[in-house]
Amino acid sequence: MEQSGPETAQRPTVSSVAAHAGVSRQTVSNALNNPERLQPETLKRVLTAIEETGYVRSAAARQMRTARSGVIAYRLDPVRDGIGGAVLDTFLHALTAEAERRDYRVVLYTADSDEAELRQFSSLTQARAADAFVLVGTHRNDLRYRWLSEHGIPFSVFGRPWPEEGTTAAEPAHAWIDVDGAAGTAQAARHLLDLGHRNIAFVGWPAGSETGDERRRGWDEAMAAAGVGAAERRPLDSEQQDGILEGADAAARLLAGGATAFVCASDSLAVGAFSAVRAAGARAAVVGFDDSPTAAALGLSSIRQPLDDAAAWALASVLDQLDGRAPRERDARLLLPRLVVRESSQPPASATR
Amino acid sequence: MEQSGPETAQRPTVSSVAAHAGVSRQTVSNALNNPERLQPETLKRVLTAIEETGYVRSAAARQMRTARSGVIAYRLDPVRDGIGGAVLDTFLHALTAEAERRDYRVVLYTADSDEAELRQFSSLTQARAADAFVLVGTHRNDLRYRWLSEHGIPFSVFGRPWPEEGTTAAEPAHAWIDVDGAAGTAQAARHLLDLGHRNIAFVGWPAGSETGDERRRGWDEAMAAAGVGAAERRPLDSEQQDGILEGADAAARLLAGGATAFVCASDSLAVGAFSAVRAAGARAAVVGFDDSPTAAALGLSSIRQPLDDAAAWALASVLDQLDGRAPRERDARLLLPRLVVRESSQPPASATR
DNA sequence: AGATCGTAGTTGATCGATCAAATCACCGAA
DNA sequence: TTCGGTGATTTGATCGATCAACTACGATCT
Secondary structure (H helix, E strand, O other), X not given: OOOOOOOOXXXXXXXXXXXXXOXXXXXXXXXXXXXXXXXXXXXXXXXXXXXXXXXXXXXXXXXXXXXXXXXXXXXXXXXXXXXXXXXXXXXXXXXHHHHHHOOOEEEEEOOOOHHHHHHHHHHHHHOOOXXXXXXXXXXXXXXXXXXXXXXXXXXXXXXXOOOOXXXXXXXXXXXXXXXXXXXXXXXXXXXXXXXXXXXXXXXEOOOOOHHHHHHHHHHHHHHHHOOOOHHHHHHHEEEOOOOHHHHHHHHHHXXXXXXXXXXXXXXXXXXXXXXXXXXOOOOOEEEEEOOOHHHHHHOOEEEEOOHHHHXXXXXXXXXXXXOOOOOOOOOOOOXXXXXXXXXXXXXXXXXXX | OOXXXXXXXXXXXXXXXXXXXXXXXXXXXXXXHOXXXXXXXXXXXXXXXXXXXXOOOOHHHHHHHHOOOOEEEEEOOOOOOOOOOHHHHHHHHHHHHHHHHOOOEEEEEOOOOHHHHHXXXXXXXXXXXXXXXXXXXXXXXXXXXXXXXXXXXOEEEEOOOOOOOOOOOOOOOOEEEOEOHHHHHHHHHHHHHHOOOOOEEEEEOOOOOHHHHHHHHHHHHHHHHOOOOHHHHHHHEEEOOOOHHHHHHHHHHHHHOOOOEEEEOOHHHHHXXXXXXXXXXXXXXEEEEOOOHHHHHHOOEEEEOOHHHHHHHHHHHHHHHHOOOOXXXXXXXXXXXXXXXXXXXXXXXXXXX
């Protein structure tokens, strides 16, 4: 498998491998791209020659002929928040790993505005340096989807599409995948209900963000389903910016109001809530969102997004588009997150009804 | 600047642009690669034609001829810790941005062992999918440097080289850059001394890791220089695994021992220390390390590594190697971090000597 | 005047793989 | 025996940019 000395031999090419195996260029090419066209015996001989010479296809030559780069582009944003940021990191890692598995590669680019990103789209595709894009995050009046669609460039999005202004909120034309946040917080709430809690507070973001509203809804619906009335739920709800301190403040307030457990919209809030609980010497349970490494380190229960699945789907989708296959069917519109139970919501606290 | 309809026109090439401008292929090529060879007037005409046609060089064709991909490879590790991980994220972002500035691109790969990484080195370079590598993190008996060197593949490292076993700790053969951790903690200690503190504790990692030992050394030397004797310093030193809880425990213990300020080896430890201080109702100052977004959010003073500089240098170094230029001179072996002062070490606490 | 040189720009060949079309070998049917 | 047909393999042409060698045309020198 190893190759000879530093600069001794020329880099092997299809032709040199062909000579080595006693066949023609094209046969070597076929061995790699259409093995079924070769006689088993010939195939084996060629593969052996490839092995022996340590041959690897030149990406450039290949791209040139096939007009495909085998590259997916991903926009790397500046680091924002320490705890929540890990989600996209994990997604990117999963995307890279999945791409490797399918013989693709991931290149990074940066952009600090939609316009800058469109320029990147343009130059990356014009240069044939990338075949497709995987986008994360979405905002209102996002210019990117339309631009990519109009230019016929394959892409998929991790994150729900916002209904475009003026559009009847019909099915969006593009491929996207997302996680069902409501299902996550509902699951967390039910878990805490099962432990005997009833005064389960929600430590959430200010109303208005889609993600935040959805997470609140999951908690709210689960509580309602468990027979906790609207009047009882209202004082258990809270809104604040994301952050550890904000979470701590909110939790302290809610604790004073009689809350015995917390479902949080993020791990940042949950870390804060958790520390407030400990500071107050209370035994209230806390569940976070995103299962960040911080949560794991602190023993904080948290809702884990299936990022591997999301990345795999996002990649599979763009590859389908590239290969002209029909759009991938999905049984559910949204992926289901999974609650990871740790000490912060274990062992069952004594019910406080 | 924009290009016509979706699929109307063929992608422009050197030839089509040449025709458009009334010159030859090569002249277009020269306009882009050796503009000084053209008469100013011709150059302008060609550039206009490029602009008008929206021409962008095909990366593949270029790579093929020049045997250069214009790509730097970077290994993306799985997310480990939430807070400290942001350092590498920031580094990667800086690297990507700097690469764009210099018309290079960054591709990602994964590897879960040195051996796996060597395979990646091999296939990425054989396929000419990457010209060089930027590595981060180092460990003893790292197989990678030797392999890359022996194969003549350019690379640079963010992180100090460990002295190789059996080697006289001479200058390592490869290009590397790192941040002077000792200078950082020394700066933090001096800052706290200036504020009137004397019982400044160090919340550090267990001895044995180079990075950790170095950060401890900075604190230690600054304290010694300020006249704090060894016997006085010893009880102010502490060792624990990295983590928020560990930091909180250590700080609580040290507070009880009379510490009035903390220099921490990481922001994780500092976050813990900070919360312990608040929990104890004390007014002790805390300084973290790495200036993570979490620290910024909490108002925690922290030592910021000059990651932009490090990334720029790492990239410049591999490009020098690629272009056969002499290794880049550096005035200092190490980059100096900068202390970012926030509320956690402000306003000057009353001296407690 | 003729040789020499320099500048600005041109043409031919090439990188390495793949597509498309051609060839070859072999078999059974007419 | 010959021919069509099928499957396996080979040859020719090509993707688009750049390198290297070459032409053209003045200006300069002897």
